[in-house]
Amino acid sequence: MNTNRSNLMWAGIFVGPWVLGFLLFTAYPFFASLWYSFTNYNIVRDAEFIGLYNYEFMFFKDIVFWVSIGNTFYFAITLVIFGTIVDIFLAALLNRKIVARATYRLIYFIPVLVPTVASSLIWIWVLNPQRGIVNYLLEAMGLVGPNWLGSTTWVKPALVIMAIWGSGRAIIIFLAGLQEIPRHLYEAARIDGAGPITVFRHITLPLLTPVILFNVVVGLIFSFQAFAESYIMTQGGPANASLFYGLNLYFHAFENLRMGYASALAWLLFMIIMFFTLVVFRGTRRWVYYENE
Secondary structure, eight states: OHHHHHHHHHHHHHHHHHHHHHIIIIIHHHHHHHHHTTEEOOSSSOOEEOTTHHHHHHHHTOHHHHHHHHHHHHHHHHHHHHHHHHHHHHHHHHTSOOTTHHHHHHHHHHHHHSOHHHHHHHHHHHTOTTTOHHHHHHHHTTOOOOOGGGOTTTHHHHHHHHHHHTOHHHHHHHHHHHHTSOHHHHHHHHHTTOOHHHHIIIIIHHHHHHHHHHHHHHHHHHHHTOOHHHHHHTTTOSTTTTOOHHHHHHIIIIISOOHHHHHHHHHHHHHHHHHHHHHHHHTHHHHOOOTTO
16 A cells, blocks of 8 residues: 555656646646637736627738638648648659668758758748749749749748758658558559559558548648748738738737737637648548558
């Protein structure tokens, strides 16, 4: 009995700091932000309860809110679709038996290790309309490169390209998924005379769907919270064309000091992410295949 009490005491001592940290830095801010979303709060003075006014203003009076929603949905959908296709393609190439394969894998993972500020500054130079390497290569091919970060048409595709460039984690996860596919299935398909496209369509892609599901969910969560790149590179411009939801929330919270309204924006973002995550999971029965089923 004394031994059990002693074990319980030591368990409490070791777990206690984590529990305390969770309550102070996660649970309390989480529920406090829900309360502040119903208030007029600017840090300087006490919160004033105003009911649903923040949400009413958000949906019916804040035009910039809808602009940020549109930009974020464009970014999220484009990044998830094209990012998934590119990542699967690159993972398939890196899974082939080629010379210096480990080196190529390292090269594709290096962007993940680059700090966001550094990578954003690099891409400002890469996408420079006069001296950037992208427009230089386009000019060498006889094409006129756009003003990537200064054009309302091209700024979001530029940020999508940058995000795909830094998707080394997803590539590694897809690569791990490809290596888990049983080799005997490919051997049987070759014996039956199946070509590369048929093998990919009927073996690789179905067995890779659980990994695709994981990366799609993670990609959606990441893209809906996009902030740092647009803040560093464009400040939401030009003409709010790259004003993503997270950046709009930041401006209201820390530049306008509208903490109550920013809390309402944060809770709506939480519900949007939850909704689309649940939609993706509800649709898994139609397209996700597990080997043991």
